[in-house]
Structures are given as C-alpha cells and as structure tokens.
Amino acid sequence: MEKYTLLPEQLLYEGTITEAAFFTAAPLSEEAILRTHTAGYWHKLKTNTLTRKEARAIGFPMRPELIARGRVIAQGTLDCARFAMSGDGVALNIAGGTHHSFADRGEGFCVFNDIAIAANELLHTGEISRALVVDLDVHQGNGTASIFAGEPRVFTLSFHGAKNYPNRKPPSDLDVGFPDGTGDDVYLRELYEVLPGVMDRVKPDLVFYLSGVDVLASDKLGRLSLSLDGCKERDRFVFQMCKDRNLPVAVSMGGGYSERLATIIEAHANTFRMAEQMRD
Template sequence: MLSIAWAPLYAHPLPAGHRFPMLKYELLPEQLLREGTITEASLFRPPPLPAAEILRTHAADYYQRLKLGQLTRAEERATGFPWSAPLIEREITILEGTVECVRRARQHGIALNIAGGTHHAFADRGEGFCLLNDQAVAANYLLAHEPAVQKILVVDLDVHQGNGTAALFRHEPRVFTFSMHGARNYPHRKEQSDLDLALADGTDDAAYLGLLGATLPRLLDEVQPDFVFYLAGVDVLATDKLGHLGLTRAGCRQRDELVLGLCHRHEIPVVVGMGGGYSERIADIVEAHANTFRVAQELYF
C-alpha cells in the first residue's frame, strides 16, 4: 500500500493569485481516492517536525524570524507568500511529512508527499514559494540517524533549478544533487548542482526522455546511492504557464516510469515530492501529478 503524506490547506485566506496553484493539494488526493488508486489508509497526516531536525539544515536566526513573522518585507516578497502563523505551521508539517516518508520508504521502497519539493529554500532564506527545504531537511535527517545511508541522490526534475538544494549540499559529498531544468527559467541566477542539465525552451518528449534515459542510469552506477529523493514537478508540461518546455502528459508519465522504474529495479528507497505545476487548467495539473502516484502504485504494489 502506498504511504502518502498529506497536509491539508491551512485556513488562512490567500490572495486570488496564490489560491489557484494551491488547489491541487486538495484535489489530488480526492482524485486518487475516487479512482481507487489509493485508499484512506494510504494517507497520513504528519505532526510538525521538531525544531532540532530543522536546524540541521536551516539557520537558527532565519528559522526564528520566520516563525515569529519577523522577516523583512523584502524577504517576505522573495518567498512569494504573505506571512501567517498557519502558513508556517503547514510548512513545518510538510517537513515532517517528508521525514516520515523517509522512514516508510526504507520499509516499503517508496513513499510520497502531496506537497514537498520546496527546493528554492536556502539555509537562511526562502524564495519562490519555498520557505523551508523539505528534501534537504529529510536528507540531513537520514545522514544523522541512519548510519547505513552513506550516499544520497537528489533527482530534481522540476522545470526550475533546485538552487536552494544545490547550495545547501555544495560542501556535502554524501549528497549528490542532479537538476534537469529549463535553461532560461527561474531562478535567473543558478546555483551549481553536482550535475545540471539545462534544457532549451520547447524541449519535447523525445529529447527530454532521451537525455534523462542516457543520464540517470549512469548516475546510479557512478553515485551508488543508498537513497533517492525525486522531485516530480509537472511544470515541464507544454501547457504550463511558467515552464516553457514541451512535454505531453504521456511524456511526463514516461519520465516518472523511468525514474521510479530504475529505483525499483535497483532496490533503492525513494521519496517523491510533487514540486511545481502551473497549467492554465487545474485538471491538467492534477492529472499529471496523479500519474506519478499511479506509476508508484503499479510498480511497487
């Protein structure tokens, strides 16, 4: 049975421009339940993560000011969200969701977070709708608590470079960061991952899958990871308002099949975060994300 972390939308009202992209977090589990891909037993609602685990990754001053609503106006604008206490509570809950997914993936091979993939958060600041970096926090949790995990691979296939994750692990040889993203997309100032593959606008299914298929098997051989974090953003779709790539929903599903299929065959535990998705039609976003869960269910259970 799939294990899926789910943090419902917080009650604090959002401006209209923020509400639409957040709807997928409510609609996706509804869709998966309705079609029978998952059951209610698949979903777990994590508690907030203890501060000590967050501070393995994030600067204490930033975390304290974030919790108390003491960010400067410039810092708040950079995150893209108006500050509220329920927003911060939800972010901390998302972190625990990914950490609990780590525990469950080590037992069952895979676990997924409906949310997560907050890869633009740095140690001391948030950017691009990312306040705290869930996959980085979970990777540091693994390194601190699981001696058997000596090497971690981050496979970031969101259309935007995982700049925060790259910066956080720049000097950590046990974490290999791989980001395949739009060359001319946000962030305009890229960080240096261990491997960056920058894609031209309009990159289609064949080119995208060909490059990923030539790269990821080699990385698994070279890095020899004990654990994988996969960021499965669906902003790679041609329908995405911000992505500028040219993938179809079928191509996006083939991407998931490639990544998760390799992890399954190599028996490497994997935690999946959803990342971005900004298509004009919410149905395109939800359906593409739902494919990731369908692939996981078909491969592992």
C-alpha cells in the same frame, strides 16, 4: 492550492490508493529544522520578523499558519523517506518539493527545504550514508544545490529549463539545462542516458525524487513542451530505475501551473499511478 485537496480525492475515486495508504505528519521538530536552516532564519520565521524584502523574495504574505504548514510538509517528506526505507519501497508527499529555500532564506514560494531537511536528518541519525536528489521540476533547485555544495554524501541532479527561474543557478553536482520548447523526445532521451549512470556511480541508500509537472507544454511558467504521456513516462522511468536497483524513493510533488486544473491533477496523479506500478 486546490490541487492538494483534489489530488487525493481523484486517487481515491479511481482506486489508485485507499484511505489506509494516507498518513498525516506532525510538525517538524526545531532540532531537525536547525540541521538544515540557520538559527537566524528560523528565529525570524517563528517570530514573524522577516523583513519586507525577505518576505517578498518568498512570495507569500508571511503568517504563523504558513510556517506551521511548512513544518508539516517537511516532516511529511521525512516520514516518506522512512516509509520507503522500511519496506514500502516508495512513498509520496502530496506537497513538498520546496527546493528554492536556502539555509538562511526562503525564495520562490519556498520557506523550508523539505528534501534537504529530510536528507540531513537521516544522515545525522545514521539511517543513510548517501542520498541522491533527482530534481525534475522545470526550475533548477538552487536552494538544494547551495545547501549541499561541498557535501559529498548528497548528490544533486537537476533537469530544468536553462533560461527559466532562477536567473542565478548555484551548481548542482550535475545540471542538465534544456532550451525553451524542449519536448518529449529530447528530454526523455537525456533522462535515459543520464539517470542510470548517475545512480550506478553514486550508489545511494535513498533517492529523493522531485516530480514537478511544470515541464508540461500547457504550463504557464514552464517553457518546456512535454506532453502528459511524456511526463508520465518520465515518472515511470525514474521509478523503474529505482526498482531495478532496489533503491527506496521518497517523492515530493513540486510545481504545476497549467491553465486547466484538471491537467495538473492528471499529471500529478500519473506520478502516483506509476509509483503503484513500482510496488507490483
């Protein structure tokens, strides 16, 4: 998508970040993939043998280049987590947020589940003992919820449109569903009330934040009605709660489907701007 090129250009142009802040991820290892995804699913991906039905559920024509891209994106989220924990406090993936990918299948334009892969890898290596996923994309993170069902070391929190995709929503540890048309006041009030208590109960070593901007009123798929300022305040509050608790946070961008590309870029750029404020 064009936004993945334009977003870094905008951030560099306005001086929010410098060239030195960027990093390029290597492809994710097969071992890390298999800590989250099943061997059968991975075999079909790497041999390009998904059935038509399986590929249709993902929504992309399946090509080796797409699998390679997904491996880099997932490694990027893992790298972000390590950068955040190493002292940066916050690190952001220009892409990622592929929360509709299950252990054994892809869905909803998601091939690998980048946040689940990163969390499982860090748990495996002992770099963390507990993680919190704060998923504020407008669509419920059904793949993430399924992957971590019964896993006490990962707490999944999802704010989403109650009637939006997916139709079947495996339960997260805490789901907050909003009716169509929900605006800034109701959404932010719920966030202010819910998030601090969850952070204080879970006591994670690391927060994964999925900052989808498909919550905007202008979004073609979102069905909620947040303003650009409301979405920006959402990001500011998440980062402030992490900063107040000295919690490192790894961010994946998630969805954004407004008619005007400039609106999508501005909303995603706000996430980076608020993250930079967290560093101050």
